[in-house]
Amino acid sequence: MKLKVSVFEYLNQKDMYIQDVNYYFGIRDNFDIKLGDYELSEEEVLNIAKENDPEEYEIFVNTSIEERINKINTYSIDDIKEQSSYGQFTLCLHPSRKCNLNCKYCFRESEYLGDEQLTFEVAKDAIDFLVDKYAPFASKYVVDLSGSGEPLLQIDLVKQIVEYCKKKRNEICKNIEVMFCTNLTLLTPEIVKYLDNEPAIILGTSIDGDQITNDNNRTYANGKGTYDDIIKGLKMFKNKKLGLAVTVTPLNQDVDLIYDYLYHLPNVDCVSMKYIRSYDGSRYDFDNFEVEYLISRYKKLCQNILNEIQKGNFDYFKKLLQGGDYFGGLIYNNLFKGTYKIYRCDAGKSRITVDNIGDIFACSVMYGNKDFRIGNMYTGINKDIQSKFECSSIESVINCRNCSIKSICGGECYVNAFMKNNDIYEPINKMCELKIELNKLSMSLINQMKNKFCLIYNQLIDFAFEVSRYEITPPEVWGTMEYLKLRNIVVSYTEVDSYLKKHDNVIQGILNYLNKYDDSISLYRIYLGNNIKFPSIAVLNKIKNNLLKFIVIINVEKDMITYKEYTFNSVTDIKMTSLRYFINNLSDIIIY
Ligand SMILES: C[S@@+](CC[C@H](N)C(=O)[O-])C[C@H]1O[C@@H](n2cnc3c(N)ncnc32)[C@H](O)[C@@H]1O
Numbered sequence: 221m222k223l224k225v226s227v228f229e230y231l232n233q234k235d236m237y238i239q240d241v242n243y244y245f246g247i248r249d250n251f252d253i254k255l256g257d258y259e260l261s262e263e264e265v266l267n268i269a270k271e272n273d274p275e276e277y278e279i280f281v282n283t284s285i286e287e288r289i290n291k292i293n294t295y296s297i298d299d300i301k302e303q304s305s306y307g308q309f310t311l312c313l314h315p316s317r318k319c320n321l322n323c324k325y326c327f328r329e330s331e332y333l334g335d336e337q338l339t340f341e342v343a344k345d346a347i348d349f350l351v352d353k354y355a356p357f358a359s360k361y362v363v364d365l366s367g368s369g370e371p372l373l374q375i376d377l378v379k380q381i382v383e384y385c386k387k388k389r390n391e392i393c394k395n396i397e398v399m400f401c402t403n404l405t406l407l408t409p410e411i412v413k414y415l416d417n418e419p420a421i422i423l424g425t426s427i428d429g430d431q432i433t434n435d436n437n438r439t440y441a442n443g444k445g446t447y448d449d450i451i452k453g454l455k456m457f458k459n460k461k462l463g464l465a466v467t468v469t470p471l472n473q474d475v476d477l478i479y480d481y482l483y484h485l486p487n488v489d490c491v492s493m494k495y496i497r498s499y500d501g502s503r504y505d506f507d508n509f510e511v512e513y514l515i516s517r518y519k520k521l522c523q524n525i526l527n528e529i530q531k532g533n534f535d536y537f538k539k540l541l542q543g544g545d546y547f548g549g550l551i552y553n554n555l556f557k558g559t560y561k562i563y564r565c566d567a568g569k570s571r572i573t574v575d576n577i578g579d580i581f582a583c584s585v586m587y588g589n590k591d592f593r594i595g596n597m598y599t600g601i602n603k604d605i606q607s608k609f610e611c612s613s614i615e616s617v618i619n620c621r622n623c624s625i626k627s628i629c630g631g632e633c634y635v636n637a638f639m640k641n642n643d644i645y646e647p648i649n650k651m652c653e654l655k656i657e658l659n660k661l662s663m664s665l666i667n668q669m670k671n672k673f674c675l676i677y678n679q680l681i682d683f684a685f686e687v688s689r690y691e692i693t694p695p696e697v698w699g700t701m702e703y704l705k706l707r708n709i710v711v712s713y714t715e716v717d718s719y720l721k722k723h724d725n726v727i728q729g730i731l732n733y734l735n736k737y738d739d740s741i742s743l744y745r746i747y748l749g750n751n752i753k754f755p756s757i758a759v760l761n762k763i764k765n766n767l768l769k770f771i772v773i774i775n776v777e778k779d780m781i782t783y784k785e786y787t788f789n790s791v792t793d794i795k796m797t798s799l800r801y802f803i804n805n806l807s808d809i810i811i812y
Contacts (some may be wrong), residue, residue: 221261221262221285221286222259222260222261222262223238223239223240223241223259223260223261223262223265223285224238224239224240224257224258224259224624225237225238225239225257225258225259225260225265226239226256226257226624226660227247227253227254227255227256227257227258228255228660228664229255229664230519230522230660230661230664230665231519231522231523231526231661231664231665231668232249232668233246233664233665233667233668233671234246234247234248234249234251234253234255234664235247235660235663235664235667236253236265236268236269236272237624237625237660237663238265239624239625239626239627240285240288240289240292241285241288241289241292241558241627242292242557242558242559242560242627242628243280243288243557243558244554244557244663244667245268245269245272245273245276245277245280245667246272246273246276246667246670246671247268247272247273248271248272251268251271251272253268257624262285265285266281280558283558288558291560292560292627297607297610299562300562300563300569300610301610303562305355305357305570305790306357306358306359306789306790307358307359307360307570307691307692307789307790308358308359308360308361308362308570308691308692309350309354309355309358309360309361309362309570309571310361310362310363310364310566310570310571310572311346311347311350311361311362311363311364311572311573311574312364312365312366312367312571312572312573312574312584312587313338313343313346313363313364313365313367313381313573313574314333314338314365314367314368314369314573314575314576314584314587315338315343315365315367315369315371315374315377315378315381315400316337316367316369316370316371316373316374316377317333317334317335317336317337317338317367317368317369318335318369318370318373319369319370319373319403320370320373320403320405320406320440320441321370321403321405321438321439321440321441321446322439322440322441322443323437323438323439324436324437324438324439324504325437325467325469325496325498325504327368327497327585328368328369330589332586332587332588332589332590333368333587333588334575334576334588336575336576336577337374337576338374338377338575338576339576340377340380340381340384342574342576342577342578343377343380343381343384344381344384345578345597345598346574346578346597347361347363347381347384347385347388347396348388349574349597350572351388351392351396353597354572354601355570356793357790357791357792357793358394358570358790358791359394359691359692359693359698359786359789359790359791360394360395360396360397360691360692360693361385361389361394361395361396361397362396362397362398362399363381363385363396363397363398363399364399364400364584365378365381365398365399365400366399366400366401366424366584367400367584367587368584368585368587370402370403370406371400371401371402372402372403372406372407372411373406375411375414378398378400379414381398382398382418382420382421385397385398385420386420386712386713386714389420389713390701390710390711390712390713391710393693393697393698393701393702393705393713394693394698394791395693395694395697395713395717396420397420397421397422398420398421398422399421399422399423399424400421400423400424401423401424401425401426401463401465402423402424402425402426403425403426403438403446403450404425404449404450404453404454405440405446405449405450405453407453407456409456412453412456412457415457415460416456416457416458416459416460417459419714419718420714422463423460423462423463424462424463424464424465424492424543425450425453425454425462425463425464425465426438426464426465426466426467427447427450427464427465427466427482427485428466428467428468428469428472428478429466429472429474429477429478429481429482430447430477430478430481431445431447431448433472433478434446434447434450435447436471436472437467437469437471437472438450451485454485454486454487454488455486455487457487460487461487461488461489462487462488462489463488463489463490463491463492463543463544464482464485464488464490464491464492464543465492465494465544466478466482466491466492466493466494467494467495467496468493468494468495468496469495469496469498469504470496470503470504470505470506470508470509470510471503471504473509473510473513473514473517474517475493475514475517475518475521475547476517476518476520476521476524477517478493479491479493479521479524479540480524483536483539488539489539489542489543490538490539490540490541490542490543490545491539491540491543491545492543492544492545492546492548493545493546493547494544494545494546495509495546495651497585497635497636497639499639499640506636506640506648506650506651507650509650509654511650511653511654511657514654515654515657515658515661518547518658518661519661521540521547522661522664522665522668524536525537525540525665526665526668526669526672529669529673529676530673534676534679534680537680538683541683541684541687542687542690546658547658547662550628550655550658550659550662551662551665551666552684552687553628554628554659554662554663554666555666555680555681555684556684560627561614561627561628561629561630562614562615562630563610563614563630563631564629564630564631564632564633564634565630565633565634567582567583567609567634567635568582568583568592568594568606568608568609568610569609569610571583571584572594573586573587574597575587575588577596578596578597578598579593579595579596580593580594580595580596580597580601581593581594582594582606582608582609582634583634583635585635586635586638591638591644592634592635592638593605594606594609608644609634609644614626614627614629614630614631616645617631617645617646617647618645619646619647619652620647623652623656624656625655625656625659625660628659629655629659631647632647632648632651632652632655633647633651636648636651666680691789692789694717694720695769695770695786696720696726696729696730696770697713697716697717697720698770698786698791699730699757699770699771699772699786700716700720700730700733700734700757701713701716702772702784703734703755703756703757703772703811704734704737706755706772706774707737707738707755709737716733719732719733720733727743727759727811730757730811731743731811734811741811741812742811742812743809743810743811744809744810744811744812745808745809746803746808746809746810747803747808748799748800748803752773752776752781752799752810753810753812754773754774754775754776754812755772755773755774755812756772756773756810756811756812757770757771757772757773757810757811757812758770758771758772758773758783758802758806758807758809758810758811759807759809759810759811760806760807761807761808761809762804762805762806762807762808763805763806769785769786769787770785770786771783771784771785771786771806771807772784772785773810774794776799779798779799779800780796780797780798780799781796781797781798781799781802782794782795782796783795783796783797783802
């Protein structure tokens, strides 16, 4: 069998990427191999891998190439549906359609957006729709209020929504987080006090770089730049760090300088740089990006990351990885080798947008646009239209089928494709060119780290898992709350979450917390024949490689047990099994 490979070099690090199985190996400096894309036999590939990267080779050969290829080839729409039926679900709302700024590139003026005001009643119905009907088994919900105007112009509505999410999460025992991006220019001491002390809100601000760069783009209606007020706003926060959202345009392509500058601002949690969506022939038009130049700046950014790591500053890298940075996202994906991304994004699947009359759109940027409307929360989802977004697996996109990085990429943004080419399945060539090189660069960066800073590399993998845990409700919080709910005790999500976070030993944390309500609660080993109490929390100790997940036992009758389970990224509906099976295969330790 012949395998397609790409051999490339970035940051003085040569790598070989095996396209068919989405895996890559480092190549030693003195190894004779030509750069470029070509085909090699399976044996040749394995020999090269063994000689150059023996450690990675050992991991790789645990699964045969044939098996790996079969796994890719048998992915289907059903897999896409399954993959997008668990994990985090996001609801985007636009609390304000007005803004006090007049940023030069803003999509706010797009005619499909309309200018109707969202009401609290519709926002509340949308949250109920998401949680109770659309994704009842999700493990976490996010309500994104960034929208297309300035959320702080509707601070009272924002507060009402936050209060409702907090009330609702106490009922459902799962996290509902509110997040939004603000321009920070409307802060008052009262608003800061509220935002800074509300842990249910994750906050970000938009800023495009240093004063000159930012003020070229982000201005008040009278043309005055916003930089000074953003910095003033950032400094007002005492408890919270904010994510920074950067719009990279053809006028500010120096991503390394932008990142370095913003990293050093006060109270920064992460820096997320994303490219402008502009296809109007203006100087901001995406077509004006120069791929080669951008890549040269990203190489500098990587070099800066490596230099900072050498100085012991891993945080410099973390702040790129933990938000929504475009390049950071590619690095993150490439840390998990051999996995296949079969669709580009969660739009219309685990991310929906609801407008002021309950119409549902696949993407927030396309709020009001009929081509992205998938239904209405009062009358239902139109499955045929929704499948436009479910069916766009990488293999169904002609431009993607033969792409060298299709398995990492999963396809490009529906909105960009639609705006530029009037077809959600036809990606923008320039974006693809850029993405191919950025993926290669990220693989070289990862391998460079692995070779030079082994300990940091291990820390990086741990950190990647930590990041993925942001996307679920901590299972111990769910278990504790669900158990108490069965005993008719409704507790605050914030309280349970912050209490359990303080305990390294999760089980001890749960016991301590429950003892506040009933000091007889303890840990018991169970076996067939003894009395099993319910409700109780079973610790899933019988499953190999289990990351400590929980089952809440609802009932035990004769030799049957009824329970709710928190498994891989989702909370299941009520299940039933025999007691024997339960004790032998799931858990024999319970808390009651
Ligand atoms: C529309 S604003 C709304 C939230 C808030 N007013 C703010 O400024 O952060 C949300 C984000 O969209 C970005 N944005 C606006 N127009 C854009 C465009 N044409 N392409 C890409 N991003 C854009 C902004 O820079 C900002 O980071």
